[in-house]
Amino acid sequence: MGIVVRDLVKRYGDKTIIDRISFEIGEGELVSLLGPSGCGKTTTLRCIAGLETPEEGFIAIDGTVVFDSSAGIMIEPYHRDIGMVFQSYAIWPHLTVFENVAFPLRIRRDRDVDKRVMRALEMVGLAAFRDRSSQQLSGGQQQRVAVARAIVHAPAVLLFDEPLSNLDAKLRDQTRAEIRKLQRELNVSTVYVTHDQAEALSLSDRILVMRDGAIRQQGTPVQVYGTPVDTFVADVVGPANFLPLTDAAQLRSVGPVPSGPCVAMIRPDRIVIGSGGDNQLSGTVRQRLYLGGHYEYLVAVGPALLRVLSSVTVAEGETMTLSFAAADCIILAQEETPTWA
Ligand SMILES: Nc1ncnc2c1ncn2[C@@H]1O[C@H](COP(=O)(O)OP(=O)(O)OP(=O)(O)O)[C@@H](O)[C@H]1O
Ligand SMILES: [Mg+2]
Numbered sequence: 001m002g003i004v005v006r007d008l009v010k011r012y013g014d015k016t017i018i019d020r021i022s023f024e025i026g027e028g029e030l031v032s033l034l035g036p037s038g039c040g041k042t043t044t045l046r047c048i049a050g051l052e053t054p055e056e057g058f059i060a061i062d063g064t065v066v067f068d069s070s071a072g073i074m075i076e077p078y079h080r081d082i083g084m085v086f087q088s089y090a091i092w093p094h095l096t097v098f099e100n101v102a103f104p105l106r107i108r109r110d111r112d113v114d115k116r117v118m119r120a121l122e123m124v125g126l127a128a129f130r131d132r133s134s135q136q137l138s139g140g141q142q143q144r145v146a147v148a149r150a151i152v153h154a155p156a157v158l159l160f161d162e163p164l165s166n167l168d169a170k171l172r173d174q175t176r177a178e179i180r181k182l183q184r185e186l187n188v189s190t191v192y193v194t195h196d197q198a199e200a201l202s203l204s205d206r207i208l209v210m211r212d213g214a215i216r217q218q219g220t221p222v223q224v225y226g227t228p229v230d231t232f233v234a235d236v237v238g239p240a241n242f243l244p245l246t247d248a249a250q251l252r253s254v255g256p257v258p259s260g261p262c263v264a265m266i267r268p269d270r271i272v273i274g275s276g277g278d279n280q281l282s283g284t285v286r287q288r289l290y291l292g293g294h295y296e297y298l299v300a301v302g303p304a305l306l307r308v309l310s311s312v313t314v315a316e317g318e319t320m321t322l323s324f325a326a327a328d329c330i331i332l333a334q335e336e337t338p339t340w341a
Pocket of ligand 1: 012017035036037039040041042043195
């Protein structure tokens, strides 16, 4: 049954933060809200959780209407069938690990508290820490406590708000994989807020790309990465090169080119150093960064600066020939104010 959000509007004063968005999340599906800072991701999540009261719209969780402006329905957060994990973990330092996780069960006056808390702690690998004071935990362990607390009452829906951003890179990758495994095991509908494109691409069944309180594109990771609808989406979902087409004839076999100014979008790993592709360019290496196994080059091609990933070694200042296949290049209309400039 998942989540249904329809025509959601949230304003602060006269500023519209969420501009009539609609989306659905299927049962057991993990959907990311991806977009730059301030685009309204957290606000959307807080509306689903009941921590904000929208001005207009309709929200149903697992078949239960929790908000409906036209019917005057607003269900309190504690009566919504959700578990939530915040960026800051929000665990209580004066409580033990066990009591932190038990909290949602206590306020619901649920039974079998001991059994259910221990099962949740086992799922996040913290059973041995049950009597530990929460102050004696690392950041990663605190995050696991927060996850155990979110799942302990077997909610229909899990809401994550940038849960990994306070962890170091290695722990972040590990926890990301664990969250996905846990979400699959529990088969729980999940909304995952992030501004990290790698996180969204690797975790999600679908991604909703947001800008200024609206959804610009939704689709599978492969769809939004491979066929973005505009330069904004192309830029948000991954590293992208934009080649302004002053001379469209320069590009071969790309098919129809829109009228008016446009750009060719090519991912850095689809550009090859050397000749051979459908299209060839000549450029000068401005910068070379060694990333372990391969380099990231910044190459000046006319007025454009292209990012290229390659294991081929070329020195800074040298000229190089770049080529790419027509199939790896997407022509997009040039937006009035380029988001990527
Ligand atoms: N309580 C509030 N009062 C007024 N404006 C607010 C309030 N909360 C959020 N906003 C504004 O709403 C907009 C959206 O905020 P929101 O926190 O949803 O963004 P976000 O996409 O989660 O960004 P980030 O990636 O930085 O967390 C921002 O412009 C923010 O300043
Ligand atoms: Mg946020």
